[in-house]
Amino acid sequence: MSIETNCFRIEGLEALRTTYRLYRIAGLHRDSPEYHANVQRIVRKLSFEMRAPVTTRTLEGENFLAVPVGYGSSPAQVHLVGSVALLRDTGNKIELDFNSNSPEFDALRIRYLQFVFQGRLWNHAQLWQPSAGKPYFFKRPERRFGETDLYEGFTFRVAPHSEGRFGLIVDLRRKLVSSSPLPESLSRQQLNSLRGRSCLYKMGNRWYEISLDGLADVKAGELPIPLNGTTVSLLDYLKSTSGKPIPSSIANLSPDSAVIYYRTNGPEQKSAPTALCYLVQDTHSQEGARHHHKTPMNPQERHRQIARLVRRFLKEVRVGNTTLMVSERPGRVRANPFLPPSLRFGNDAILAIDGDNQDDCAVIKDYGKSRLTLLKDNKAGFYEQSRLNRQYLVLPQSVWNNFGTQFREDLMKAVDELYPAGGGYDPEIIVYDDFDDRRGFGEQSRAIERAVEDHRVNLGHALVMVHRYDRRPRSADQLAAWTVKRFPSQFDLKADVIHTDMVNKAYTRKKQGNKTRYVVRHSERGRFSGYLRNVALNKVLLINGKWPFVLDAPLHADVVIGIDIKNNTAAFTLIAGGGKVIRFSMSPSRQKEQLLKAQVEKYVYEIIRAEALSFKQRPKQIVVHRDGRIWPAEVEGLKGACKQLANDGHLDTDWRLTVVEISKSAPAPLRMFDVKRQGDGQVLEIENPMVGTWVQTAPDEGFVCTTGQPFSIPGTSQPLHIRRAEGDMSIEQCLSDVYSLSCLTWTRPEVATRLPLSLKLCDRNLFDEAAEYDHDAIEFENSQIQREGAK
Numbered sequence: 001m002s003i004e005t006n007c008f009r010i011e012g013l014e015a016l017r018t019t020y021r022l023y024r025i026a027g028l029h030r031d032s033p034e035y036h037a038n039v040q041r042i043v044r045k046l047s048f049e050m051r052a053p054v055t056t057r058t059l060e061g062e063n064f065l066a067v068p069v070g071y072g073s074s075p076a077q078v079h080l081v082g083s084v085a086l087l088r089d090t091g092n093k094i095e096l097d098f099n100s101n102s103p104e105f106d107a108l109r110i111r112y113l114q115f116v117f118q119g120r121l122w123n124h125a126q127l128w129q130p131s132a133g134k135p136y137f138f139k140r141p142e143r144r145f146g147e148t149d150l151y152e153g154f155t156f157r158v159a160p161h162s163e164g165r166f167g168l169i170v171d172l173r174r175k176l177v178s179s180s181p182l183p184e185s186l187s188r189q190q191l192n193s194l195r196g197r198s199c200l201y202k203m204g205n206r207w208y209e210i211s212l213d214g215l216a217d218v219k220a221g222e223l224p225i226p227l228n229g230t231t232v233s234l235l236d237y238l239k240s241t242s243g244k245p246i247p248s249s250i251a252n253l254s255p256d257s258a259v260i261y262y263r264t265n266g267p268e269q270k271s272a273p274t275a276l277c278y279l280v281q282d283t284h285s286q287e288g289a290r291h292h293h294k295t296p297m298n299p300q301e302r303h304r305q306i307a308r309l310v311r312r313f314l315k316e317v318r319v320g321n322t323t324l325m326v327s328e329r330p331g332r333v334r335a336n337p338f339l340p341p342s343l344r345f346g347n348d349a350i351l352a353i354d355g356d357n358q359d360d361c362a363v364i365k366d367y368g369k370s371r372l373t374l375l376k377d378n379k380a381g382f383y384e385q386s387r388l389n390r391q392y393l394v395l396p397q398s399v400w401n402n403f404g405t406q407f408r409e410d411l412m413k414a415v416d417e418l419y420p421a422g423g424g425y426d427p428e429i430i431v432y433d434d435f436d437d438r439r440g441f442g443e444q445s446r447a448i449e450r451a452v453e454d455h456r457v458n459l460g461h462a463l464v465m466v467h468r469y470d471r472r473p474r475s476a477d478q479l480a481a482w483t484v485k486r487f488p489s490q491f492d493l494k495a496d497v498i499h500t501d502m503v504n505k506a507y508t509r510k511k512q513g514n515k516t517r518y519v520v521r522h523s524e525r526g527r528f529s530g531y532l533r534n535v536a537l538n539k540v541l542l543i544n545g546k547w548p549f550v551l552d553a554p555l556h557a558d559v560v561i562g563i564d565i566k567n568n569t570a571a572f573t574l575i576a577g578g579g580k581v582i583r584f585s586m587s588p589s590r591q592k593e594q595l596l597k598a599q600v601e602k603y604v605y606e607i608i609r610a611e612a613l614s615f616k617q618r619p620k621q622i623v624v625h626r627d628g629r630i631w632p633a634e635v636e637g638l639k640g641a642c643k644q645l646a647n648d649g650h651l652d653t654d655w656r657l658t659v660v661e662i663s664k665s666a667p668a669p670l671r672m673f674d675v676k677r678q679g680d681g682q683v684l685e686i687e688n689p690m691v692g693t694w695v696q697t698a699p700d701e702g703f704v705c706t707t708g709q710p711f712s713i714p715g716t717s718q719p720l721h722i723r724r725a726e727g728d729m730s731i732e733q734c735l736s737d738v739y740s741l742s743c744l745t746w747t748r749p750e751v752a753t754r755l756p757l758s759l760k761l762c763d764r765n766l767f768d769e770a771a772e773y774d775h776d777a778i779e780f781e782n783s784q785i786q787r788e789g790a791k
Contacts, residue, residue, distance in 0.1 A: 221255025296715025390460030551578025599639025658727025
């Protein structure tokens, strides 16, 4: 199969040369958890200050700063928060060319080329950039939806090319922004509801994104700003620094415009008139969610637009006396898809693909449908077949008094149809008082807590229905986080949360003679049926540990461990036997991005030891799937855990450790297009690639399509980027295991899911477990309510 990519080869590299000087980084505590983060801060700080492609080079385990010659002298010191780094010139230089076969220097080459191409677009009159390293967007919006503008844009990065040397991966971006600025008379109350939201700051001809941090107590015509040794108002500062002619947005700016505060990468607090700030409407905002379905782009349109942008903005760039050209021809690779793996259901039922079938697309589509069909088949059903534990259904009083009984019956039917082996889903009802108009996080959590305490529950599982409450976009659902965290520790109940939105919309009252009953509205039947099935599967059965199906054939890895971290909480998932053995573990972490060596060593040791008796034989191939970047301390912790496990007899003495980084997103992801052309090269049709399509782009890197044809998805499929950071398992085997685990589509059996189960389960556990909730809102807010009620 011939696949086209969005990677365009860079020509003329044989003539390019540059020199890097190496500096030793001193004064930082190398064993500190902040060491690697501080090194990256130094790189970012010097890159910005020197306007140079500064990077790092690791030699014999030590990080050196690599600074290109010709961009000025590197400072002797770099001030960080709480420390000062000393930069000492080693006298060593790297004479870098872009034509030789020395892959150990490819990271330096890529950093330099990225800087060169980005420099071509700095301060481009037609484009704006949210911040350094982010995509470029056209200043003229492409379309308007009501009060929202859609901005088209693009992003790119340098990467190895399939035909050798390097290419530019170019991809499209879209952004929704309010078409009207913030009110000139923005109040503090309005600002508080928007705090943390992003805005597009149209500062004359220079546009960029800021984050709302506070409201000034003076207006734009009064706020003092330093300029050339004196002090002027913010309004005069903008007029003086905007250049000639002064943009009308600034020339006509009212001195009475309110002013917001924002921060950039440095500690300095900055300000902007509200009349120049436009809210960014991401998918977490109400307006953004309403128009988000309009932003995906089909593969044919994406393919065409990318080619046009390459010709318009990236075709060539001058570097000294060298001219680099970017080919207009997309990269092409030969790709053979992995076939979906055989799956085992209950009663030893097997779902397998016929590898000799010529119409793979039709077979794979049937494969997806068959997963759901076999789950409902009495001769197959769930792989895990055992009775359900004690179940509780916690409902608001307003729901229970109306359609609560009908909802309970409909949910019971949905669970029993999917899982007849459970002995009948018959949850005990717990009702909490929600008749007070105040339905915020504090009020609901306290009412739920009181109702569950009064019911005197026993060990089991609970499904809790709650009202949505007003909260800022991108802020955590504190009520869901409170329920998931508090129920196990306080009530011995593993819990999950659903909301009242769908049931309120679905049910309607119907009178038959003197009787009234609740039925599902005709217009909502299809949607509500799917909703009930998803609740039954995701919120009842999976949380009870009832696995729908597992892999029938072994992976290349004996044990797979998924690791992810979010909001100072780390999640570990162990998968063995193709899904027959699964264990979760959560760990609080002081670090937001990286874990300590001792922390990784402890939790990996414990999670494998806990399942040692479940293994048919001692595992030898241990593969770790790390969401995002793996840090050196984490690798050391993994090795330490494996050594100890082998010493204790839980692993084969000849154990092998492979660590792969799985990137769910990238500044510019590699895309694959199934392009059908005529003999003269004219395009006939462009589609997403078939699921399972994979390519190897470097000895330690590759991409695999876990979504794509024949499954219908909006927009263009985005392959997962896999990088082998440690170990010797082949990249093909790494990609194969990732794809096989992505076929365990437990949450939606009939479709494709993007993540392998190793990370999907981490995501699922971190979604609410890692969210924070306000303890004071429960204790003090409700105390105030009680005092008010007593008056």
